[in-house]
Amino acid sequence: MEYNYWNDEYWKNNLANHKGEKLDFLSDIWLNKYTEIFKKVKFGKALDLGCGLGQYTSFLLDKGFDTISADISKDVLKKVKENNPNTETIMLDMSKSLPFQDKQFDLVFANLSIHYFDKETTEKLLEEIRRILKDDGYFIGSVNSSKTYKFIEDIAIELEPNYYKENGRTVRLWDKEQFDYFFKNFKIDVLEEVETERWNLIKIMWEFIVHK
Numbered sequence: 001m002e003y004n005y006w007n008d009e010y011w012k013n014n015l016a017n018h019k020g021e022k023l024d025f026l027s028d029i030w031l032n033k034y035t036e037i038f039k040k041v042k043f044g045k046a047l048d049l050g051c052g053l054g055q056y057t058s059f060l061l062d063k064g065f066d067t068i069s070a071d072i073s074k075d076v077l078k079k080v081k082e083n084n085p086n087t088e089t090i091m092l093d094m095s096k097s098l099p100f101q102d103k104q105f106d107l108v109f110a111n112l113s114i115h116y117f118d119k120e121t122t123e124k125l126l127e128e129i130r131r132i133l134k135d136d137g138y139f140i141g142s143v144n145s146s147k148t149y150k151f152i153e154d155i156a157i158e159l160e161p162n163y164y165k166e167n168g169r170t171v172r173l174w175d176k177e178q179f180d181y182f183f184k185n186f187k188i189d190v191l192e193e194v195e196t197e198r199w200n201l202i203k204i205m206w207e208f209i210v211h212k
């Protein structure tokens with residue numbers, strides 16, 4: 001299966017439709033809630049995985065991380081580089097092996113970017129993230145909650161448990177049992193289900209902070 005929904009065509013339309021709007025998707029950067037956790041994280045090498053427009057790349061750079069911004073779209077990476085000239089950018093497909101060395105990163109961050117894959121691909125992606133993290137490294141991110149199913153139930157086609165096709169894309173909706181299964185090789189520090197707003201749309205998601 002090809003996971004190319006968030007490709008250059010998507011981002012060209014996205015950037016055109018929201019031209020002139022503030023860069024942040026959210027009214028605030030949700031990582032700011034977890035300042036105590038960041039006291040435990042070594043400010044070394046960070047990967048913003050599925051970086052999108054790069055608002056969290058900016059956060060990581062401001063915190064002092066040596067940051068790599070990764071996305072499947074070369075157009076969006078160009079925008080990220082314009083706004084964050086000190087980041088390194090790399091185009092990659094998360095459904096494939098990640099092109100990084102073992103234990104390369106102190107922090108991997110993935111905001112709403114790892115929930116588009118089937119069970120096998122999700123397992124492999126999390127194995128890859130764990131591989132590239134240092135022994136004391138952290139994985140921080142967010143995923144769509146299973147409670148968002150109510151927004152797509154009229155059009156969603158279930159492909160696997162918790163995994164659907166809707167509007168030309170696939171999406172995995174997470175609940176606590178999903179975390180228990182997929183994150184069994186990580187130690188969970190924070191797991192919180194929250195409701196927020198993204199471009200005037202209600203978003204229900206899980207925020208997580210885990211480490212090796």
